[in-house]
Amino acid sequence: MANDPLADLGPRLRRLRTARDLTLSQVGDETGLSVSTLSRLESGGRRATLELLLPLARVYGVTLDELVDAPATGDPRIHAKPIEAYGGTIVPLTNRPGGVRAFKHVIRPATRSVPDANTHEGYEWLYVLDGRLRLVLGEHDVVLGPGEVAEFDTRVPHWFGCADDQPVEMLSIFGPQGERMHVRAKPRARSAGAKDDG
Structure with missing residues (x-):
């Protein structure tokens, strides 16, 4: 089907993996998916499911929409889909x-x-x-x-x-790359010569 967003998923998954210089085995270690499952997804021999795509989106650092190449809406609002x-x-x-x-x-x-x-x-x-x-x-x-x-x-x-x-x-x-949360507990102290903006 021409408008099926999953039609080109296999080659897209392969491009994402190779662009990050990852082997199927490394992706399997990070996602918990078997090498054979990953290989069949990339070759088109396995139908993608949400349970398979979620960990792959996390490892590749992309949204699910980007993973399946969903068409852009042009709407700047985030439409959260449960x-x-x-x-x-x-x-x-x-x-x-x-x-x-x-x-x-x-x-x-x-x-x-x-x-x-x-x-x-x-x-x-x-x-x-x-x-x-x-x-x-x-x-x-x-x-x-x-x-x-x-x-x-x-x-x-x-x-x-x-x-x-x-x-x-x-x-x-x-x-996904180990970034940590940084929370500032209190505002920075103002220098002695600082002026109020108001």
């Missing part, structure tokens, strides 16, 4: 192709009792808006409540989800 993945709903809050990106997560309670830890390149900052978030990070297993924050290197095995039978709402800021 994504159903990882046991909840993820709403992208930024529309930039790379660098630090922000998301809102609504996580539903899971039935599994033992979390599966994940690792990938990057740095993540989490802020709990509502509910109780369980974060398993390496040897640490902590519960965060509303207003609490965690930040960590995503190369450390990690998992997060509901700490009880209630959903969790949280914000996350993710830097």
